[in-house]
Amino acid sequence: MKIISLESKVTVYDDRSELAEDVLHLIHEAENAAQRAYAPYSKFQVGAAILMNNGKVVTGNNQENAVYPCGICAERAAAFAASSQYPDVPFNKIAITAINPVSPLTQPISPCGICRQALFEYEEKFNQPIEVILTGQEGPIYVLQSIAALLPYTFHAGFLP
Numbered sequence: 001m002k003i004i005s006l007e008s009k010v011t012v013y014d015d016r017s018e019l020a021e022d023v024l025h026l027i028h029e030a031e032n033a034a035q036r037a038y039a040p041y042s043k044f045q046v047g048a049a050i051l052m053n054n055g056k057v058v059t060g061n062n063q064e065n066a067v068y069p070c071g072i073c074a075e076r077a078a079a080f081a082a083s084s085q086y087p088d089v090p091f092n093k094i095a096i097t098a099i100n101p102v103s104p105l106t107q108p109i110s111p112c113g114i115c116r117q118a119l120f121e122y123e124e125k126f127n128q129p130i131e132v133i134l135t136g137q138e139g140p141i142y143v144l145q146s147i148a149a150l151l152p153y154t155f156h157a158g159f160l161p
Contacts, residue, residue, distance in 0.1 A: 008149040013141040022051065023143075026095040027135055029057050033074065034099050037061035045099040046074040046109070050082045053090045053128075058082035075115035079122060090126035094119065095133040105136030116151040123147050124156055 013019055016027070026049045034047025039062055046062040060078030064071040075096060082091060098109045111119065123130050129146035144150060 006152045008144065008152070010149075011143040013143065016141065019141065023093070023095070023133055026051050026057065026093055027097065027133060027141070029059050030074075030095040030097045030135070033059035033061045033078070034097055037074065037099075038063045040064060041066065041068075043101050045101075047097055047099075048074040048078040049095045050078050050091050051093040052082060052086055053092050054086060056086065056089075058085060073112060073115050075111045076118050079115075079118055083122065090128045091119075091122050091130045092128075093131040093133060095135065097135040097137070099137060104138055106139040107136050108134035108140065108142045109136060110134055110150065113151075116147060117155065119147040120151050120154050120156070 016024060029049035030047040032047065033049060034045045037045035037047060039045045041064050044062075047059065048061070049057055049059045051057055058078055058081050060076070060081055061074045062071065063077060075094065078094070079091070096109060096111060098105055119130060123146060129148070132144040132147060132150060134142040148154060
């Protein structure tokens, strides 16, 4: 028998004043995207903003549907838009945030498993880590150095024929 231990490092910023200007701008873009989300059922508005290696910022937000599986998360909406507009440009960073209209989020939110897998594909495609910035409406900001840090034991193309 063997035991394998996994570890992810998260940098926690207690105040936005500690963040670099490009990170603050990306968070602001994600917050603006969240305000434009279509979430008539859950009322939980999520926004994502991707900083591309070419300096462009592409945003996305959750788009719900009465038939829940037909909707799409903010992270994938942003990633698919970025890849569609700039197919040969790597993603540098992604900021993700949400709005809870009932009770302000005091902890950062994190992408679902499907979004983690989709984002990981872009890390693999460009052989470049994507810095992940997670926020709530207030409180600490979490920064991880890669999507892989959020998704240990990834499923990747190497498994396929």
